[in-house]
Every structure is written in C-alpha cells, then in structure tokens.
Amino acid sequence: MTGNNQERYNPRESEPHWQKVWDERQSFVVSDEDEREKYYVLEMFPYPSGRCHVGHARNYTMGDVLARYKRANGFNVLHPMGWDAFGMPAENAAIKNNAHPKTWTHQNIASMKDQLKSMGFSFDWTREIATCDPEYYEHQQRLFLDFLKNDLVYRKSSKVNWDPVDHTVLANEQVIDGRGWRSGALVEQKELTQWFFKITDFAEDLLESIDTLEDWPEKVRIMQKNWIGKSEGLTVRWALDPETAPEGHCDLEVYTTRPDTIFGASFMAVAADHPLAQAAAKNNPELEEFIKECRRMGTSVAALETAEKRGFNTGIHVKHPFDDNWTLPVYVANFVLMDYGTGAIFGCPSGDQRDLDFARKYDLPVKAVVLPEGEDAATFEIDDVAYTGTGVMINSSFLDGMSPTEAFDEVANRLGNVDINGNVQAERRVNYRLRDWGFSRQRYWGCPIPVVYCDNCGIVPEADENLPVELPEDVSFDKPGNPLDHHPTWKDTTCPNCDAPARRETDTLDTFVDSSWYFARFTAPTASTPTVTDTADAWLPVDQYIGGVEHAILHLLYSRGFARAMKICGHLNVTEPFKGLFTQGMVTHETYKTSQGDWVSPEELKFEGTGDDRKAIHLQSGEELKIGSIEKMSKSKLNVIDMTAMAESFGADATRWFVLSDSPPERDVQWTEAGIEGVWRYVQKLWRLVDDANAIISSEEDGSAENFDSEALLKAAHKAVAQVSESYENLRFNRAIAHLYDLTNTLSKAVSAIKLAPTHKERAALRTATDFLVKLCNPIVPHVTETCWARLNKDSILADEAWPVADESYLKEDSIILPVQVNGKRRGEIEVAKDLPKEQVEDAALSLDAVSRILDGKSPKKVIVVPGRIVNVVV
C-alpha cells in the first residue's frame, strides 16, 4: 500500500450524488418496447409499518445485486417496488393514536420510500403501486367480479374468533391463550357467512405443477405438497345401532386412509360441529357443555392440536361393517376437524399415535393389526408407541396374511358392493387437506367487496362503471367492530340491477388478495384493466422472486391459485407466476419486555454485565427487562433495527455489503452490528486502492524491471470474474464477497510491490484487474464503485457498463496439487500435471516419504485415485 493519500471516501457526499445521477438519467426506468431479453426481478413488497428494518435491507439488497448484475449482462430488467398497504396495523394505529389509516399508511410509505431511495436500490419507481389506492383496488374488484362470474368465488358459512365483550372478530394473532387481546374475554367460535375463493378447484394442478418449479427450493416444494395434502382413501358408512341413534340419523360416514386397519378400530370420533354431535347434545346437557368448551378453543389448527386431547362419550354406538355383533362407542373429540374429510374418523389405536393416546386415556381396547417384519404375532403388543409402518395383517379375520395395501383393496371391494340405507357402504375418494380460501374480513382497511344485497334481486355484482367501490374516509374507530358496518350511510346504495334501495357488502378482502396479483399489475401499473394481457405475458413469469421463508406456503400458494383464476378470466396466460424463487433467511433479534408485558425496542435499553449475568435495563425507567426469545424481526414485537441507522454512520454501500457478507443468504441470522467497522474499512480500502492503482496506470513512463508477476495478477482477475459471476448467478452473495476480498488482496499486493517504474505489461495488468474489481463490486456497492469509475477517468457511468467477461485461457491450470491419504488420513500432497495418467499419479503418491514410511516395504492393498481430487492408499 503506498498510502500517500490521506483523503477519505465520503459516502455522505457520493451516495446522494450518484442517486441523483441515476435518477436524472432514468437509469432504471424500464420500457416494454426494449428489444433485449427480459428479466423480471421481484422482491416481496413490504407492509408499510413505518420504517424499514435490516431484514428489509437484506431482502432488497439481494434483489438489487441481481437486478444490477442482470442489467450489466444485457437484460431488459424489470425491478419494481410497491406497498402492501392494507392491513390491521393501520386500524390499530387508528384506535390507539387516533390517526386515520389512510394518513398513517401514506406517511409510512413516504418515510420508507425515502429510506429505500437512500440505499441506492435500482427500482423503477415509475411503476410504484400501493394496494390501498383506489387505482389499484379498483382492478382487484374487477378481478373479484370476474371470478364471481366464472364461479370461482362463492359464499358459505364458516367460523371466526368472536370476542363477546368487544363484539368484534379477532385474528388468530389477537387470540392469546384463548382470550381476546384487548378485552381479555374468553373467545368464542361464531358462524358467519363469508366469501370464499375456490382454490380447491386447482388442487390437483397446483400439486402436479410443483414438479415443474425447478428453480424453487426443494423445501418449499415439499411444504406446498404437504399443505395440499392429497390422500387416497375410503369413505366408510358405519350403521348406527338403532337403540342408541338420535332421531333422523342412521349411519355415520368417516373418511380413512387406512381402511386396512378396520379390525383394529376401537372407537369413533366426530368433530364438535358434526351434525351427529349436535343431535346427540340435544338431550344431553353435559355433552352440550363439552361442545361449548370445544368452541372456546379459537379457530386456529395449531391451538386445537396442541390442546389436551379430550373426548366425550355420546352413548351412541355404531356396528362394525364386518361384524354385526361388534359395536363401537361414538365420541365427540376436540382434535377431530370438521373441515377435513367428513368430520368423523374411526380410531385405530395400534396404528395411530393420537388414537392410541386417546384410547389409553379413555381405557379403550388396543389391538395390533399390522405385524412388523421380524416380530412374532403371538407376542407382538402395542405399548405406548403406535406402529404406523408396513408389515402383515393380523387379528383381522379375512385380511390376515395380506399386506396393508392388499387389505386396503379388499376392504374397498367388499364394502363397495354393500348397500347401507340406500347408499354404498364404502367408496374410494381422493381427498385434499387444502381448503377453500375464506377471504372475507370484517374490517375497514381493506379492499371493499363490490357486491350489493338487494331485496328483489339478491346478491348483485356492482356495475363496472361504478367501480371502484371506494372506502369512505369519514369513519370512526370509537366503537369496536367493523367501521364500514357502523357507517351511517356508506352501505346504503341502489341495486345496479333494479334501482331499488339496496345494501353494500361491508366485508373487505383479506390482504393476501392484494399480494396475490401485484406482480402482474407491475407489468402495466396504470392500465385501465387489471392487466394488459399481452404485456403481462411478455414480462411474466417473474424470473427471480425473493422473499422470506415465512411466505413459503400461504402467499405463494394463493398467488399460484390466483394466476390460474386470472388465466381463466383472460387476464394472463401464464400458469406459474414465479419461475425462480429464493427464500432468504430471516433476520432475528432478541425480544425485551417490561414486567407489565409491554414490548421494548432494543434502542430503548442498555446492557449491563455479560454472559449469564447479562441484564437489559430500560433507559427510561431503569427497570430490569425480561430478555425474551430470539425471533423474526417484526414491528409488533418491537425487536427491529432500523435499516438506515447503520447507513447514516457508515453509508448505504457499507450497509449493503455488510448484510450480504458472511452468512449464506438462505440462512437465518441473528442481527449484530459487530463487523460493520471492518466493512467500512474495506470500502475505504477499495477506494484508496483504485486511487493508487490509477496513479500507476496513468503514468506515462515504462520501466524495464518487473515488480510483480503480472500474469498471476491477470489470472487472479479473470478467475474472480468467473467465480463472482457464478456466485451472483446463484445468489451466493457471501461467496461472491469472499472472492472479491481475494481479488482485492491480490491487487493490493501487486500495487504495493511496485518499487520501480512499472513495465508496460504491469500497467496493462493493473488496469484490467482494477477495472474488473470495480465492476464486480458494483452490484453490491454501487455508489463507491461509480466514484472509483470516475476516478479511473472513464467517460461512462458504471450503471451503463457491460459485465466483464473472463478469458478462458486464464482459467486453465496446468498442474494441480493432489492430497495423498493413507487409510483416509491425509499424509502429504503431490504436484502433478493435470492430465497425468492414473498409474503415474499412483507411483508419485507411493513414492512420497510419508507414504513409504507407513508402508514400510509392504505393498498397499488398494490405491484409489480420483482424478483431479485425491489419492487414497489403503494399507
């Protein structure tokens, strides 16, 4: 390092400067007319919670690096940004601070947009959309009406969490230990008629097409497959014992994927909402109380399934399909879901852990019916672990000796021919775990559902010319419940059909609807129809979609379902909206709470002590805070670190580099600022190094003596181009950074090796290596590299420059170093020509001192030569 330059790179000056230059030149504004090949990079758009946090920084930096890299590679890159702007926090702010959701949201958007701009992200801001703007949701309403016309949405009754004190519907998140978060009242389940999107129409296609999503992470594909949950089973009708059957009920239909275990059945269980349970409860107050208790559990599956398994014997009995004299009790059980299958099961304790736990609890028989290989039928017993594997049927009458698969078919065939109360007793049925998407919300801050209820005409779609159905602004949040419903006049309208007075739908759409098609709207953000089909087809699918793993199922599945529905309605022609998916790891942080249970932000506390004695002290009150678990950064838990706080001290470039360095992008990271000083030093070093190199490059004098190996420098430079390009291509940003450090170190050594006037060759090598380094770093640190580029006397800006190309001839290695192992342990290494024949490699390895010492004159048992990799001598 010559180190004679005492100047420093100043991001405070350079960053706004280059942002202005890019802005003025419209460097990132993309045109539909461009002839070059398209590339659509999209990061999941943010909810405008107020400020961007470092998790956002990680997400958007990844997308930006890819966008800039692809642009330099000659693609016409679409890289838009917008706002997922409807949602509960805006209403909560309205209740808490008396801020109107619209004002609150727009202020947040303005502030977050400033933050994003200051980070130098290459978004095409001319395409910005906010889902809460009528210009956006008008088209969403159009989509809704098209779906309605095409039979893709419908109404049905379903359950919500009901707060009986606040008279309001609660989100699962607002139910804490079975109580409403504000009122503290025990939550009840309540039936409401709501709007549903028929995503199950696409279940089979959504499942099958997963195999075509080759650029998706395997884990997401597995999760979606499991979520759709296709199973092939049997519905079986069990005759009720007439003695015990409630009036009007003669059989009970269950769904099972294991009809082979039918002789292991020991009880029946139905959901609390099952008609048979309802009927049985009519003259059984205790059962009625039990059912009521089940309804107090909230609606989330996680809550239901983690609750203690409980059942209530209804006194009803069923007859076993293969034995009239065998009756089984019918229970109402809190773990049976009305939504899945038929809402009723038969319990086979030996073959299902949950059934076994239930049987042990209520002292029901446990009979093994599948014998694992290697066990003896006479002694095999189920203790407290159910056996779910395969084997041979036992204790199962005519099924004995069959495999479970054969037994499945046998049961299906036999019962398929039996008539019970006018129906076949058993039918094969393909079942999906996937349910239709209930997307009505009883809230204000969402897209109004454009339908009208007319006493004459019933449910009437709003006329197209009346769209958008706009949210009223004069709403009050004084009382709980849906402000749209409370509004004195808003719901009064006239029927688009008959002009009679009518009422508007007061439910709004789930915010997941907003994000299920925004990627399509970005392709024509101001069009007077939801999309312009040709334009959408030209841009879609999104080539690389980047966002958190937490969206692996719902958002991505809904979007896939919407794309199919939009295709049916003619808005798109693609089926799969996201060709490539990258799920970044979450940025996590400790959480802190006061003794009252209020969350405290990390900015409002200090630490005392270390290790086990570490204490968090609230700055304001001096109170010792409870240090909670490490969780995903979220506004609701206040464990967020502001995105630009670091940028204000160290610059956007250093922040961008920092969030990508070290950790692989798909891995969760616990946020820490440790290391940012090192990045700051690197940015300074890069700038200084370019400056020093430039001084040498631009000197006119050619020396005659070599200062450094210029061939080696060129080799390193070209190798870096290959490695860094490959890393960007595969979104392995941490590896790209390691390679960039390597090239920087090599270049830096060359520059500081210059003691005499450099030769012409040396200056040429330095020029190439320096240009490459600056270009390779540019996607991550675009501001400082533009400054460097200008320093190198270039008359272009880097944003317009093409990506460097590695010269293959520099990438070849003539000789390689092979490690030599003896019995799998490394004992030495040999340097050999790259294509040296195996025998000669073997000889070279055996002649190593370390090897011959161990061999001690004996000949080896075997020598394994893996070309280009390793030699292993087995003794």
Place this chain on the structure above:
RNA sequence: GCGGACGUGGUGAAAUUGGUAAACACAAGGGACUUAAAAUCCCUCGCCUUAAUCGGCUUACGGGUUCAAGUCCCGUCGUCCGCACCA
C-alpha cells in the same frame, strides 16, 4: 400436535455437493510507523502435546454405510419458521 429446515473455532462462516475441515472475514494478541492517538502495514490465532517440528483429537450427541462422511442412513437433544384472520 403436525409439516419444513438448521446445528462446523472466541464470532459470522467456507468446503468444487462423498474426496486436504476451518477459505474469506470479524474479534483478540503481538510488532512496525507516529511525540501521541487514529488510520495503515506485517505476524499469530480450533483443541491437546511439544522449545519447535512430529504426532494425536475435532463439524450438537450416539450409532451405521464407505477406501473415504461436515456432507448419505437411523436415533437423540437443541433452535427457528409455518399451521389457513399478522404480513
């Protein structure tokens, strides 16, 4: 409870996907330069043993497959994400 992942030095991690474990960094320690500090540069840095080399051990834990395992298989423990009204 169910589904999906992850676990490597003081720290973040790398390992061409079964082939030299610890690349590249951060932190720490030592040194050079300086009146001093900052900045910068050089050196050391998994553990044990040794003056140093040599040697031995080491990828959460316990088994297994293989010439060879961080990587594949089985089990255990821990952490995180999702579970349909948070976004």
